[in-house]
Amino acid sequence: METIIIATRASELALWQAYHIKDRIESSFPNVTVKLNKIVSKGDKILDKPLALVGGKGHFTKELEDEMLAGNADLAVHSLKDVPTYIPDGLELVAITKREDQSDVFLSHKYESLESLPKGAIVGTTSLRRRMQLLKQRPDLKIKDLRGNVNTRLRKLEEGQYDAIILAWIGLSRLDLLKEIPFTQKLPLDRMIPPMGQAALGLEIVSGSTKLKNIAMSVNDENTFICTKCERDFIAKIGAGCSAPVACNATISGDTITLQTMIGYPNGTNILQDSITTSIESYENLGLNLAEKMIEKGALDILKNAEKIAFKDEMPERL
Template identity: 40%
Template sequence: MTRKIIVGSRRSQLALTQTKWVIAKLQEQFPEISFEIEEIVTKGDRILDVTLSKVGGKGLFVSEVEDALIEQRIDFAVHSMKDVPSELADGLMIGAMPKRENPLDCLIFKDVSHLEELAEGAVIGTSSLRRAAQLLHKRPDLTIKPIRGNIDTRLRKLQEEDFDAIVLAVAGLKRMDWLDKIEQKYVFLEETICLPAVGQGALAIECRTSDTFVQEMLVNLQDPETMLAVTAERTLLKALDGGCEIPIAGHATVRNGQLELKGLVSSVDGKTFYQITEQGNDPKALGLSVANQLIELGAKEIIQGLRDNG
């Protein structure tokens, strides 16, 4: 007898592409299972005229999906990991993290081809405080202007509005096969210029802790190195109690079984800037250590100050 599995996904083109990729991978291993997508509109999808940092709160793109999981309207959900709060709702767990896509950010230009070539005061489109703060740290003269919408919407705004460049995640561009379609010049921003968001480039497949059938199925998609790296990053984020309203970045890599975690906290204008790099073997211990070092440098004062003024 065929069993049907309902998969929750945001309605955006990227989210659906990611969800269909996960289903295709599972279908190869479990041909007897029937998969169906339940499209869910989240708060983050509904509010498009305000930057995410001003909307505030955690789980802007996952709360409604988690509700559907808890209410058993869906069996598992596919998220972009960077959208998933460091604290999951009760009764839920990350069932798998597939192999991570490129975690870097991409700067797409209207006319020039390098960050250094942008004129003084050039307008950069991004609604991410993390991206804005790091770009301002490198180029304090830049003007940051909020931009929201899907990939194609932002690329159209780059051409039609007063942007000199916009920032997008490489992972989304690659998953949507957009890199070959972009007519403008672009560069991948190395970590020395723009450290990625926690979990960027990774997918989170979330399920109920009580659903052992789904858990046993999802474990086939687990990538151990991605799990180790993202666990370190998310431990860092949780220890700093950070969200999209704070310029926090974190990226971990695994080399020869050794973890390296880079963590960053900045003021919105990029003038106060703390960064730590450390190696270790235990992802949670490493995340806590980097967070504590950032706190000792003054990260907590930045975070609290932004919350008080928010």
């Protein structure tokens, strides 16, 4: 019997994801036993400020990667949206699971929908991408930082600290928490464009083992791999981190693939939006091509200025 060790964050959602991959591997490879190495990441420890203000990248992945490089794990399971486009030497991002519903969802104990929120309502999110798109639609809203694991965020909503909060639908669905919320509204993808990699899991392995790579590849979904490669190429080209106010989403319809993006200020102004479509056979440079179009329109200056004004109220000394 061969043993594979999966490095995973210790949060409830991360453990759901790791056990999901463990079950799939053990089902496909009966002589393989999978064990978990549970780790508290930097992103799970820093709860007193938005991660966009912390600096650096890989807040939810670095400790897992360190464990693999130290020989204490063979494979890591990540929420792909948290994985930086740079992968350290000695590691490979080799498989992406089939993408599920990428929608963000509006949650409230008081109001039925985003449209029904009164002027000046307090909406919780730490995501600059969500903040940008919310304020583009509803500049009258007050956006308030929201940190903590899923259960902590839902508790803060129930306590009345927020009139509504916005989270990823998939995490709540996996943990069966949607039924606890009186009012929920799934936001259409054209209204709230997702971030790179949302609703897919990424499997990162220690390089050098063909057998380990084959095991990880058993959960790979080719269409999701193609879509997320385009998204990750786009993000890498423009140099945006996981916390930047950037929405980026690729979808396949028939024989074509479309990549759309939105970049702007966190306050919902200075928005750049574009998309590009090609045949699936020609997808290889799709992300790079769209990035070049956005750079020509001024995306790099917008990102630079967006970082300066992000969370201005929370940390004015940065200006």
